[in-house]
Amino acid sequence: MAAEPLLEVDGLEVVVRRPGGVVERPVRGVSLSLAAGERVGLVGASGSGKSLTLLAILGLAPEPAAIAGGRVRLAGVDAARVPRFRGGEVGLVLQEAGSALNPVLSVGAQLQETIEAHGVARGVAARRRAAELLAEAALEDAGPLLDAFPHQLSGGQAQRVMIALALAGNPRVLLADEPTTALDAVTRAQILELLVRITDERGLALLLVSHDLGLIARLVHRVLVLDAGRVVESGDTDALLRDPAHPATRRLVEAANRLGGGGRA
Numbered sequence: 001m002a003a004e005p006l007l008e009v010d011g012l013e014v015v016v017r018r019p020g021g022v023v024e025r026p027v028r029g030v031s032l033s034l035a036a037g038e039r040v041g042l043v044g045a046s047g048s049g050k051s052l053t054l055l056a057i058l059g060l061a062p063e064p065a066a067i068a069g070g071r072v073r074l075a076g077v078d079a080a081r082v083p084r085f086r087g088g089e090v091g092l093v094l095q096e097a098g099s100a101l102n103p104v105l106s107v108g109a110q111l112q113e114t115i116e117a118h119g120v121a122r123g124v125a126a127r128r129r130a131a132e133l134l135a136e137a138a139l140e141d142a143g144p145l146l147d148a149f150p151h152q153l154s155g156g157q158a159q160r161v162m163i164a165l166a167l168a169g170n171p172r173v174l175l176a177d178e179p180t181t182a183l184d185a186v187t188r189a190q191i192l193e194l195l196v197r198i199t200d201e202r203g204l205a206l207l208l209v210s211h212d213l214g215l216i217a218r219l220v221h222r223v224l225v226l227d228a229g230r231v232v233e234s235g236d237t238d239a240l241l242r243d244p245a246h247p248a249t250r251r252l253v254e255a256a257n258r259l260g261g262g263g264r265a
Ligand SMILES: Nc1ncnc2c1ncn2[C@@H]1O[C@H](COP(=O)(O)OP(=O)(O)OP(=O)(O)O)[C@@H](O)[C@H]1O
Pocket: 016, 026, 044, 045, 046, 047, 048, 049, 050, 051, 052, 053, 061, 062, 063, 064, 065, 211
């Protein structure tokens, strides 16, 4: 390993206790690490535990799920002791921007609130910063957009606003749940390319979740394959696509080839 790990996740466990004493384990001992400037894909079939893994890295597990074990460190420091870990040092871009944004606050107010909450800037300066972040997320006409409400945004615009929000706390790591729903293929590709550009420019570590290996294959340096809550295979993207070892990986590679999604040769 060349670079020092920036984000280290070790043995992450999420459990769900169902009525009647049944315990499900949607995330089973997931370990991974990301270096600054590194883009890693987390792929797996629907329900394999990708979204829960991202949330659990941030210390979140919506009920009835609960975190049952594991360690998360940022630059060697336990996440619980890192000030502004969640939403600050580590930004989250969710799968469904529409429902993640606050419907009763304008785009500008949400950005300003986040910027101020993280002590990045205040008042007029925070408002200016909000416009800059929208521009960084490739939203033209940031002025009018600052006053827009989430329901007035297109799916692609909402996703870009989510990215701007994730950047508002000056993160070192971005966790992104692929914006699959409601976006057309062209917009989806643009959003993914935007994420890559921003993480490159800022030197961020990116953990990019997708169930479509073909879609993200060209965008990430490494891929981890999740199956039923476990990392079953990991490695260099090209090698993995060429010679998948695990059946779960093979299924993803076959699906990618069938759809021709990533446009790979
Ligand atoms: N808050 C929760 N409480 C209980 N079970 C959950 C919760 N969230 C997800 N699950 C279950 O855990 C498993 C993993 O879900 P998760 O949302 O992480 O899948 P995913 O890999 O992100 O799938 P997709 O590609 O469809 O988004 C699924 O069986 C799901 O039903």
